[in-house]
Amino acid sequence: ITQRLVNMHDGHIWVESVVNQGSTFHVLLPGMDSIGASHKHIQADDPRPLIMIVDSDENALQLFNSYLDDDDYLVITTSHITALIEIAQSSRPAAIVLDALIAEGNPEDLIRRLLSVSSLSGVPIIVTSVVAGGDHLLEAGATAYLKKPILRDQFRATIEAIAASS
Secondary structure, eight states: OOOHHHHHTHHHHHHHOOOEEEEEEEEEEEEOOOOHHHHHHHHTTTTTEEEEOOOOOOOHHHHHHHHHOTTTTTTESOOOOOHHHHHHHSOSSEEEEEGGGGGGTTTTHHHHHHHSSSTTOOOEEEEEEEOOOOHHHHHHHHHHEESSOOHHHHHHHHHHHHHHHO
């Protein structure tokens, strides 16, 4: 019944199980705030690391946001590279999560271009993709590469490792 209701709302439902520990059911429904609304909530004195997530897939944005949606991180999602650069002018992100497909065929050039923007220079970039093998992206300057589908624990561990090293 729940799966049918979630599907009717163009959402997603899935389960993550750990042997002898139990299962966690996740439900993701459309309806995230827009980038403009999220950006208005950034406060200069907010001690949380800012994580910016850029993906053309609204479901991926919602999923990754749900992985980090707690008191540990300030998360901004967008599907536009220009919005990322604009926000970074006033609020330097601790890390960027970037979908390889948003680069329209050349993620290496996009990574190099982002790192050449003064406000993004040195910001760790985590690239996500449905395609295996991200060595070329790491060589272009990405800090980490995650192959989709990405589970919550893997995503958080990557963000936490990068946050701890900065």
